[in-house]
Amino acid sequence: MLKSLARLGKWIRNHQDRYSNEDCQGSVNIQPVEELSSEGTESNILPQIDGSISYLNGNFQIIDPVEFGSYPSLTIPDTLREHVYVDGKKVSRKTIVVSSTSIIRVELPSIPPKTEISISVSEDRLSVSMAVVFHHGLRFTMRPFESTIKGPLQLDETIVPAAAPSIEELREVLQNHSFKGDIDDLALQDLSEASHPIRKVVLRGKSPVVGTPSVIKPAPLPSGYDPLGRLRPLKTIKAGTIICYIQEGTPPIAGIDVYGNPVPVREPKDQLPSLGHGVTRFGNNIIAVRSGRVSISMILVDVIPQLVLHDDITPNGGYISFDGDIVVYGSVQDGSRVKASGNVVIHGGVYGSTIIGEHGVTIHGGCVKSTVLAGWAQEFYKDILPLVQSLIGMLELLEQDLSRVLEHIEAKGVTDVKRGLVAGILIEQHHVELLPLLNQLLAHFRSTSLHQLAARIEPIVETIQSKWLGILYKHLTMPDIHKLTTLLVKYKTYIESTISGDTASIVIESATSSRLHSTGNVDVTGFGTYSSAIESGGAISVKGLVRGGFLIAKHAMELQELGSEMGAETSAKVLDSKGMIHVRLRHSNTLLDVAGRRDRSLFTQKNVHFGGDAKHDRKSVTS
Amino acid sequence: MTVKVLLVDDSLEILEALKLLYSLNSTFEVVGAVQSYERAWDVIEREKVDVVSIDIQLANENGLDLCERIHKANKDTFVVICSLIGDAVMMKIAEDRGANLFIPKPMSSSDLYTVLASFRQFQLTDTKTIDVDTVLARLLTL
Numbered sequence: 001m002l003k004s005l006a007r008l009g010k011w012i013r014n015h016q017d018r019y020s021n022e023d024c025q026g027s028v029n030i031q032p033v034e035e036l037s038s039e040g041t042e043s044n045i046l047p048q049i050d051g052s053i054s055y056l057n058g059n060f061q062i063i064d065p066v067e068f069g070s071y072p073s074l075t076i077p078d079t080l081r082e083h084v085y086v087d088g089k090k091v092s093r094k095t096i097v098v099s100s101t102s103i104i105r106v107e108l109p110s111i112p113p114k115t116e117i118s119i120s121v122s123e124d125r126l127s128v129s130m131a132v133v134f135h136h137g138l139r140f141t142m143r144p145f146e147s148t149i150k151g152p153l154q155l156d157e158t159i160v161p162a163a164a165p166s167i168e169e170l171r172e173v174l175q176n177h178s179f180k181g182d183i184d185d186l187a188l189q190d191l192s193e194a195s196h197p198i199r200k201v202v203l204r205g206k207s208p209v210v211g212t213p214s215v216i217k218p219a220p221l222p223s224g225y226d227p228l229g230r231l232r233p234l235k236t237i238k239a240g241t242i243i244c245y246i247q248e249g250t251p252p253i254a255g256i257d258v259y260g261n262p263v264p265v266r267e268p269k270d271q272l273p274s275l276g277h278g279v280t281r282f283g284n285n286i287i288a289v290r291s292g293r294v295s296i297s298m299i300l301v302d303v304i305p306q307l308v309l310h311d312d313i314t315p316n317g318g319y320i321s322f323d324g325d326i327v328v329y330g331s332v333q334d335g336s337r338v339k340a341s342g343n344v345v346i347h348g349g350v351y352g353s354t355i356i357g358e359h360g361v362t363i364h365g366g367c368v369k370s371t372v373l374a375g376w377a378q379e380f381y382k383d384i385l386p387l388v389q390s391l392i393g394m395l396e397l398l399e400q401d402l403s404r405v406l407e408h409i410e411a412k413g414v415t416d417v418k419r420g421l422v423a424g425i426l427i428e429q430h431h432v433e434l435l436p437l438l439n440q441l442l443a444h445f446r447s448t449s450l451h452q453l454a455a456r457i458e459p460i461v462e463t464i465q466s467k468w469l470g471i472l473y474k475h476l477t478m479p480d481i482h483k484l485t486t487l488l489v490k491y492k493t494y495i496e497s498t499i500s501g502d503t504a505s506i507v508i509e510s511a512t513s514s515r516l517h518s519t520g521n522v523d524v525t526g527f528g529t530y531s532s533a534i535e536s537g538g539a540i541s542v543k544g545l546v547r548g549g550f551l552i553a554k555h556a557m558e559l560q561e562l563g564s565e566m567g568a569e570t571s572a573k574v575l576d577s578k579g580m581i582h583v584r585l586r587h588s589n590t591l592l593d594v595a596g597r598r599d600r601s602l603f604t605q606k607n608v609h610f611g612g613d614a615k616h617d618r619k620s621v622t623s
Numbered sequence: 624m625t626v627k628v629l630l631v632d633d634s635l636e637i638l639e640a641l642k643l644l645y646s647l648n649s650t651f652e653v654v655g656a657v658q659s660y661e662r663a664w665d666v667i668e669r670e671k672v673d674v675v676s677i678d679i680q681l682a683n684e685n686g687l688d689l690c691e692r693i694h695k696a697n698k699d700t701f702v703v704i705c706s707l708i709g710d711a712v713m714m715k716i717a718e719d720r721g722a723n724l725f726i727p728k729p730m731s732s733s734d735l736y737t738v739l740a741s742f743r744q745f746q747l748t749d750t751k752t753i754d755v756d757t758v759l760a761r762l763l764t765l
Contacts, residue, residue: 371647386736387650390743397747433746440650515643517732531639535731548636550644550729569634571707571729591707591728598727600707 052147053098062100063147073097074104074151083107084153095150106142106153113137113162117173125257128179128203130170132191134162167192174203180260181205208255208265215271216286218244218296236306238291244301246272246284276302292324293342304342312348313338326357331365349509359504361518366510366526374504375519375537384444387437388492394434395485401426402478423481424474435473438464460487503537510544522553528560546570555579563587565604577612584608625652626742627671631663631686632656632678632705637728641676641705644735651739660684667693672700674742679706679713687720694721701742705730 049066053074065071073095076084084091085105086098098104114135121128137160145151167188174183187200219242237243249270255263275281278290279301288294292305305324312330313320319337320326326340331348332355338344344357349365356373363372405422427434445461466472467480503520510526511534521538528544529551540553545561551572556579563570567589574581577595586605591598594612609618628651630641638656645651651674655666660681666672675693677686690702701724704717709727717725724741726734 371643386739386743389740393743393747443649513639513643515647531636533640533643533730548634549640550637550731552729552731568636569707570636573729573731593709593727593729598709 050149051099052149053151054145054147055142055151055153056144056146058142060098060104060151061147062098062102064100070149071097071099072149072151074153076153077155080106080153080155083109108140108142108155110140111138111160113160115162115165117165117170119173119177121258124263125259125261126205126207126255126263127201128174128177128181128258129199130173130187130191130202131197131199132165132194133197134164134195136161161195164192164194170202179203179258180256181258203258205258205263206256208263209253210265211252211268212249213268213270214249215247216244216273216296216301217247219285221294236291236293237288237303239288241288242285243279243288243294243303244286244296246281246286248284271298273297273299273301276300278303278305306342307340313353325359332370357504360520361504361506361508363506363508366512367508367514367516368512369514370511371515371517372506372508372511373517374506375517384441385492385495387440387444388488388495391434391437391441392485392488392492394431394437395481395488398423398426398431398434399478399481399485401430402481406478420475420477423476423478427473427476435468438468457491460484460491463487505538506536546572553579557581557583559583561585561587563590574612579612581610582608583610626650626673626739627652627654628674628676629654629663629666629670629672630656630676631658631660631681631689632676633658633680633682634678637678641730644730644732645676647732648735648739651735658682660686660689663689664692667696667700674701674703674738676703676705676738679704679708679717687717687722690717690722691720701745703738 047066048068050069051065051072052063053072054061062072074084074086074097075095076091076093078094081091081094083106084096085107086096087103088105114137116133116135118131118133119128120131139158139160140155141158143152143154143156145154167185170188170191171183181203183203184201187202190200191198191202221237221241221243249268252265252267254265257263273296275286276295278288278292279286280289281287286301288303290303290305292303295302295304305322306327307320307322307324308327308329309320310329312333313328313336314333315335317336319339321337321339323341325342325344326338327345327347328338329347332338332346332350332353334352336353337356338346338353339356341358343359344355344361346355346361346363346365350363350367350370350372352369353367354371354373355361355363355367358375361372361374402423405426406419409419409422441457442461442464445457463484467476468484504518505520505523506516506518507523507525508516510524511529511532513531514529514533516522516532516534516536518535519537522534522536522540524534524540524542524544526544528542529546529549531548533550534540534552535550536553538554539556539558540551541558542551543560545564546559547564548568548570551557551559551570552575553573554575556576557572557574559572559582562572562583562585564587567587569589569591570587571591571593572581572583573591573593575595579594581592581594583592583605584607586592586601586608588602588604589600591600592608592610593599594610597612597614599610607618611617628645630638630645630653632638632641635658638658642653642656645653654670654672655663657663657666658681663675663677667675675689677689679686681689686704686706690704693700693702702722703724703726704722705726705728706713707728709725714725723745724738726737
């Protein structure tokens with residue numbers, strides 16, 4: 001009350017100039033109140049009660065002030081500014097004064113809850129996934145407040161959870177997409193009961209079933225020991241033995257995707273090896289048709305016959321050539337020749353003889369003045385290649401000469417019969433080496449008649465025998481010469497592509513004045529080599545000494561001792577630029593060559609590592 | 624028709640190895656394996672040699688001298704230099720002195736085929752051009 005009176009006095013003083021007695025018509029002469037005292041004032045002070053506003057039970061209640069009391073006001077937050085109407089007008093201010101006649105309307109914003117269902121098909125089109133995402137809503141309510149002169153308009157938020165879809169709704173979504181397949185009811189149930197984001201596979205097509213190929217499985221084989229050698233169990237079997245069987249594969253089953261389309265599946269590729277001449281198939285069993293050694297690989301199943309000789313082989317025994325393995329429990333004496341399409345194993349030594357094994361040679365003794373070849377077919381082809389190349393060159397030259405002569409005599413009016421003799425004259429007088437070379441080719445063919453690889457040369461042999469031998473060459477024509485040239489060119493291409501094939505190794509105790517040539521490794525296990533020429537398509541290892549001669553390996557060399565203290569000239573070469581020669585003791589006058597990088601030593605060196613690159617070299621010089 | 628080969632090297636071990644290599648191919652027939660210049664010349668004078676394989680270092684002699692002498696005496700003889708010294712400079716020197724082929728040691732079976740192919744080519748290029756009139760004359764007598 002006192003405060004109200006003080007305010008009133010102040011107001012009067014401030015506005016006294018404005019409201020003079022003369023200006024006011026019928027004005028009241030207002031005298032300022034100078035002093036206020038509590039005594040005896042109550043009967044003279046007007047009551048001032050401010051108005052109030054409250055919000056309870058969803059309604060605004062506004063009480064106007066009494067006399068000069070203040071009207072209540074409503075404070076509106078920024079977020080609601082657009083949503084409050086007083087007397088039909090949108091409020092634009094932060095605070096608005098209201099009275100009991102004011103009509104206050106608040107439009108409360110709200111965000112409804114939402115449930116989102118999405119569908120995705122897998123990449124292989126064999127399953128459909130459904131995802132449910134919940135977007136919860138918000139409901140706003142006004143916070144009640146008691147009577148106050150400045151009513152705060154405040155909102156309370158309440159989250160309205162989104163409801164999970166029903167199973168029926170989910171099924172309807174699937175049906176709308178016309179998917180085909182098995183619906184997973186459990187997954188649908190999980191989705192319908194979910195309260196947080198979730199993804200489930202709800203429909204599945206039919207997966208294709210991959211078939212399995214047929215494969216070869218080895219059968220258990222009988223085994224035994226050789227009573228003479230007692231070396232190892234022999235893996236030889238008799239004719240009629242089941243050596244392996246075919247395990248049939250399973251066929252593939254096509255699938256169906258979620259759109260109803262078939263899903264094809266590739267047929268499995270059978271992994272069956274070829275069957276050699278030594279086996280046959282009865283149903284799913286592979287049976288040996290001859291006795292011998294079983295050979296099962298990814299490429300071929302065969303029974304390699306084995307020729308076992310318990311005595312020394314001498315020239316009296318003739319030239320031994322066998323389609324299979326040869327085992328000699330003795331030595332091979334001077335002048336003998338042993339050739340096998342499989343392995344050759346000699347338990348004794350080899351003297352002045354030739355040993356050829358297509359798949360490898362093992363000599364438990366040494367060899368002296370002998371030739372040992374492992375990987376014979378390649379050797380054959382390498383031998384015949386220059387001959388074929390020479391023949392091609394000669395025949396092409398003959399064609400050129402024949403063509404030139406025929407053109408020249410055409411103008412002379414020589415008869416056709418006479419013209420047919422020109423090729424013979426040229427061969428007789430100018431191309432005298434041609435027929436002997438052709439005969440050499442025939443000789444090569446005869447020497448390889450054992451091996452099926454010689455079949456490639458048969459058309460050439462037939463052509464030579466029918467048109468070129470004896471006096472037949474006298475009537476050769478240009479087409480005849482061209483035909484033979486063409487056949488030889490094809491054969492040359494075949495040889496060049498065939499020269500690299502499966503490797504075969506040599507294991508030998510020692511070699512003296514011998515030639516060893518293998519398409520695989522050469523392993524000299526005993527005292528070493530002397531004056532020998534050794535070539536390997538793999539690596540050479542000599543545990544003893546290497547004195548004199550040539551060593552050539554494709555990839556690497558490991559030698560105990562190279563050369564001699566007397567300076568025996570010895571050379572070793574590796575063809576691969578990444579290859580390495582390792583020599584524990586290297587004497588002077590020896591040469592190392594790796595892919596053309598050469599080093600000739602004048603000193604003795606120990607522990608030499610020599611490669612195609614100088615940075616890999618290591619050695620220690622001793623003298 | 625075999626190709627007669629003479630091997631010249633001061634090392635017995637190398638001669639042995641070379642003989643083994645050349646005997647690999649039945650086309651070649653080794654008619655001699657000698658260690659000196661003089662003995663090599665004896666064989667050349669005595670036999671008709673098609674191919675001579677010579678080492679450069681022959682004890683106290685120079686194999687290139689033998690090469691040059693053979694080349695001057697008979698250009699139809701095919702000379703192969705087979706030596707431990709295998710650099711390009713030496714190859715050029717050997718060629719200038721009449722060598723037909725240079726094979727650095729060690730010699731392989733592939734090198735043997737190179738010798739044979741080169742020899743064959745050597746023989747072909749040595750063939751005289753055909754006289755067509757000669758052929759025609761022969762034809763008319765038939």
